[in-house]
Amino acid sequence: MSATRLHPFKAGGTLHRQAWHALGHLPTAGGAPFWADLQILRQPLAFTRTVHAQLGSVARTVIGGQPHVLLLSANALETVLLDRDRIFSAKGGWSSLMGDLFPRGLLLRDGDEHRHHRRLLLPSMKREALQGYLQRMEAPVQAAVGQWVQAGQLPALGLPAMRHLALSRAADLLLALRDAQEVKRAEHDFSELVEASTALIRLPLLGRRYARGLRARGRLVAQLLSLTRHRRARPGPDLLSQLVQARDEEGHQLQDDEVVDHLVFLMMAAHDTTASALTSALVLLAQHPHWQAQLLEELHSEDSSADLMGRLAARNQMGRVIREVLRLHPPVAFLQRQTLAEVEVDGVRLPRGALLTLAPLHVQRDSQWWAEPDAFNPDRFNPDRFKPDSGRSTDPTPHPYAWTPFGGGAHLCLGLHLADAQMRLVLGALLKSAQWHLPEGSTPTWRHAPITHPVERIPLRFTPR
Numbered sequence: 001m002s003a004t005r006l007h008p009f010k011a012g013g014t015l016h017r018q019a020w021h022a023l024g025h026l027p028t029a030g031g032a033p034f035w036a037d038l039q040i041l042r043q044p045l046a047f048t049r050t051v052h053a054q055l056g057s058v059a060r061t062v063i064g065g066q067p068h069v070l071l072l073s074a075n076a077l078e079t080v081l082l083d084r085d086r087i088f089s090a091k092g093g094w095s096s097l098m099g100d101l102f103p104r105g106l107l108l109r110d111g112d113e114h115r116h117h118r119r120l121l122l123p124s125m126k127r128e129a130l131q132g133y134l135q136r137m138e139a140p141v142q143a144a145v146g147q148w149v150q151a152g153q154l155p156a157l158g159l160p161a162m163r164h165l166a167l168s169r170a171a172d173l174l175l176a177l178r179d180a181q182e183v184k185r186a187e188h189d190f191s192e193l194v195e196a197s198t199a200l201i202r203l204p205l206l207g208r209r210y211a212r213g214l215r216a217r218g219r220l221v222a223q224l225l226s227l228t229r230h231r232r233a234r235p236g237p238d239l240l241s242q243l244v245q246a247r248d249e250e251g252h253q254l255q256d257d258e259v260v261d262h263l264v265f266l267m268m269a270a271h272d273t274t275a276s277a278l279t280s281a282l283v284l285l286a287q288h289p290h291w292q293a294q295l296l297e298e299l300h301s302e303d304s305s306a307d308l309m310g311r312l313a314a315r316n317q318m319g320r321v322i323r324e325v326l327r328l329h330p331p332v333a334f335l336q337r338q339t340l341a342e343v344e345v346d347g348v349r350l351p352r353g354a355l356l357t358l359a360p361l362h363v364q365r366d367s368q369w370w371a372e373p374d375a376f377n378p379d380r381f382n383p384d385r386f387k388p389d390s391g392r393s394t395d396p397t398p399h400p401y402a403w404t405p406f407g408g409g410a411h412l413c414l415g416l417h418l419a420d421a422q423m424r425l426v427l428g429a430l431l432k433s434a435q436w437h438l439p440e441g442s443t444p445t446w447r448h449a450p451i452t453h454p455v456e457r458i459p460l461r462f463t464p465r
């Protein structure tokens with residue numbers, strides 16, 4: 001990717017001047033409103049690499065019309081995500097981007113309140129619960145894959161097909177709706193809500209989509225409230241039933257409206273990220289067919305007497321492929337926080353109230369931590385590579401926060417095991433049914449905001465096995 005030119009700061013009418021001046025001791029990576037938004041939308045890696053090379057790992061810029069501190073190092077990710085002194089607010093960081101659409105979701109809570117709600121949600125992600133969800137997913141995933149293979153290609157763009165699959169699976173595991181009309185209604189309203197959250201970088205043109213999303217949220221909340229009351233009386237096999245039954249140490253339960261807020265956030269967190277990662281995996285495997293062959297070999301040597309979770313967990317090579325896909329194309333390429341007090345990050349003092357943008361995408365491709373950072377090499381996650389004379393290329397000493405596609409610290413992704421298992425399930429079903437490739441000369445380009453996806457139609461071709 002070509003390097004971008006850094007624009008000089010221009011004072012914009014909407015700029016929050018006081019906050020901007022409070023960051024005056026930092027180097028400036030473009031101060032014109034929406035300039036950095038466009039860089040992040042169009043060529044985030046070229047942008048962050050240029051900033052890093054020219055200005056270092058901490059700089060100020062303007063994102064979404066507000067002054068932000070760009071933090072581009074693994075150390076900054078560690079300090080901020082670990083948050084030992086409870087200084088970095090996820091709620092403050094994410095509110096302006098998704099506070100209206102997903103209010104009171106887990107990521108929009110801080111401190112003790114967050115810990116309390118996270119504890120109530122955790123049982124819904126326990127091994128036994130996951131086993132149940134995955135078993136429910138197996139047949140519908142197989143059916144969807146069968147349709148793609150029969151058609152010889154992914155319908156329309158790859159990401160919408162994956163979104164549809166992930167959304168219908170998320171709706172089922174969260175809500176287990178039986179009535180086809182209700183399923184359709186929930187899926188439709190939810191898609192509109194998620195569409196609105198793709199207006200996260202609030203360019204004026206996206207305003208109408210945002211308003212539509214807010215209306216869809218209203219309808220969805222009404223539907224989920226009624227379903228929540230129903231599940232209190234008659235629990236089902238879904239995550240919603242787990243939430244209505246959850247109790248803390250004192251026996252307190254979540255209120256109906258709290259359950260609904262969590263459900264709406266979970267649906268968003270669960271499906272778009274997984275759809276993005278699966279789309280990236282399909283493209284990278286199409287570009288590296290020998291990895292398809294290696295993964296198929298692993299599937300053929302599987303112990304068919306083991307249960308589903310056991311079989312998925314034993315797919316070690318597939319696990320490495322998924323880690324490498326998430327390294328190159330983290331679905332959530334940037335993370336947001338706000339400082340609650342003055343604090344030092346990466347040797348730089350930041351004032352209270354500063355909005356922070358952290359960049360897993362940049363750090364996960366930083367040559368300080370990764371050899372040939374832009375190359376697809378799942379073997380870099382093979383523990384054997386640390387053995388002397390293994391003949392494998394080795395990465396420099398890893399930093400614990402150089403790979404953070406699921407975040408870290410108190411807000412570490414709640415669904416990471418489910419996401420990993422779901423990806424193993426879908427990739428396994430596909431690999432057993434077909435091999436796939438991209439036509440010669442086809443090289444997809446990527447957008448990494450607001451969620452990672454290939455820009456244009458990806459013409460994947462399936463050949464049944």
Ligand code: HEM
Pocket residue numbers: 090106107108118266269270271273274277330331332335336404405406407408410411412413414415416418419
């Ligand atoms: C490949 C798929 C996924 C990726 C890459 C991903 C990524 C992330 C990241 C980066 C965060 C932390 C954000 C931050 O700290 O600012 C997060 C949080 C979260 N994720 Fe995921 N996620 C995925 C799938 C899922 C699934 C399947 C679920 C639920 C079933 C889920 C539920 C959540 C929740 C509830 C949080 C908030 C946790 C908290 O605040 O304590 N995610 N995810």
